[in-house]
Amino acid sequence: MExxxxxxxxxxxxxxxxxxxxLDEQFIQLEELSDDANPNFVEEIVTLYYRDSSRLISSIEQxxxxxxxxxxxxLDTLMHQFKGSSSSIGAKKVKAECTxxxxxxxxxxxxxxxxxxxxxxxxxxxLRKKLEAYFQLARQTGPMETACRPK
Amino acid sequence: xxxxxxxxxxRLPEVSAHELHVLAVDDSHVDRKVIERLLKISxxxxxxxxxxxxxxxxxxxxxxxxxxxxxxDSMKVNLIMTDYSMPGMTGFELLKKIKQESSIFREIPVVVxxxxxxxxxxxx
Numbered sequence: 001m002e003x004x005x006x007x008x009x010x011x012x013x014x015x016x017x018x019x020x021x022x023l024d025e026q027f028i029q030l031e032e033l034s035d036d037a038n039p040n041f042v043e044e045i046v047t048l049y050y051r052d053s054s055r056l057i058s059s060i061e062q063x064x065x066x067x068x069x070x071x072x073x074x075l076d077t078l079m080h081q082f083k084g085s086s087s088s089i090g091a092k093k094v095k096a097e098c099t100x101x102x103x104x105x106x107x108x109x110x111x112x113x114x115x116x117x118x119x120x121x122x123x124x125x126x127l128r129k130k131l132e133a134y135f136q137l138a139r140q141t142g143p144m145e146t147a148c149r150p151k
Numbered sequence: 152x153x154x155x156x157x158x159x160x161x162r163l164p165e166v167s168a169h170e171l172h173v174l175a176v177d178d179s180h181v182d183r184k185v186i187e188r189l190l191k192i193s194x195x196x197x198x199x200x201x202x203x204x205x206x207x208x209x210x211x212x213x214x215x216x217x218x219x220x221x222x223x224d225s226m227k228v229n230l231i232m233t234d235y236s237m238p239g240m241t242g243f244e245l246l247k248k249i250k251q252e253s254s255i256f257r258e259i260p261v262v263v264x265x266x267x268x269x270x271x272x273x274x275x
Contacts, residue, residue: 026154033188041188048181080236084266085181088153 006141013134018150022127027090028150043135049089050128056082057121064117067110075113076105093123152177152234153185155264172196172226176206176233176245186232198228203240203248206233212252228259235265 017023027042034041060078063071083098097120104112173195175186183199190197200206207213210228231249233242240248242263250257 026157029154029157030185033185033192035192038188045181045184048184052180077238081179084152085179087266088179088181088185 006137010134010138010141013137015150017130017134022091022093022130024090024092026087030089040139043139046089046131046135049085049091052085053082053124056085057124060117064114070110070113072105072108072113076102079105091124091127094120094127097123152179152264152266153182153189155266156182156186156189156232170194170196171229172198173230173232174206174209174228175199176201176203176231176237176242178202178234178237182234202237203233203242203245206231206245207248210249210256212248212256231259231261233261233263235263 086094101116235242246261
C-alpha cells in the first residue's frame with residue numbers, strides 16, 4: 001500500500017530516538033493515552049513541555065547569573081521542576097542532565113552546575129528539533145493504529 | 152509525578168455503577184494534563200487543580216464558614232492524588248490539613264506521589 005512507506009519512516013524515526021537514548025518508556029505510555037478522539041495528545045503534551053521548559057531555562061539562566069554566591073536551593077528547586085516535566089514526556093537524556101545538575105547543587109559545585117547547564121541546553125535543543133521533525137512527519141502520515149513499542 | 156501515577160492508576164479497580172471522582176493536585180501543567188487524561192481514560196471523573204490551596208478551596212476547607220448547606224454529593228471526591236513537592240503547600244502538608252478535618256473529609260484516601268528517589272529530600 002502507498003501508505004506503508006511513510007509509516008515505516010515515522011516508525012524508523014521513532015526507533016532512532018529511542019536508540020539514541022533520547023526517549024524512554026514514558027513516551028510510549030503517553031502514546032497509549034491517545035485515541036481517535038484525542039489523536040494528537042502526545043504532541044499537545046510535548047508542546048506544553050516546550051512552553052514550561054522555556055520558562056524554566058530562562059529562570060535558571062537568570063539564577064546562574066546571580067552569583068556570589070549561587071543560590072543552590074533555588075537552582076535545585078527550579079531544576080526539580082524541569083526534571084519532573086522532562087520525565088513526564090520521557091525525555092531521557094535531558095532528565096539525566098537535570099539529575100547531574102541537582103547533584104552539583106547538592107555539593108555546592110558552581111562550575112559543575114554551569115557546565116551541566118550548557119550541556120542540558122544542548123540536549124534539550126537537540127531533542128526539541130528531532131521531536132518537531134517527528135511530529136511533523138507523523139501528522140503528514142496520518143494516525144497510526146496503535147502505539148508501537150520500539151525494539 | 153505522571154509516571155508514578157501511571158503505575159497507580161493501572162491498579163484501580165473497575166468502576167461500574169458510580170464513577171470515581173478524583174481530585175488531582177499538581178503544580179506542573181504537563182503533569183496535570185497527563186494525569187487528567189489518564190484518569191479520564193480509566194473512566195474516572197476528574198478535577199485538576201494547581202495547588203494545595205486550590206484543592207482546599209475546592210473541598211470547601213479553606214477556613215471559610217461552614218459549608219453545610221452545599222449539596223456536597225455533586226462534588227463528592229472519592230480520592231485525592233497529589234504531587235509531593237509543590238511551591239507553597241507540599242502534598243504532605245495538604246494531606247495533613249485534610250486529615251485534621253473531623254468530618255467525612257478525613258475518610259477520603261489521599262495519595263501523595265513524588266518523583267524523588269532520594270528519601271532525605273522528602274521532609275518528614
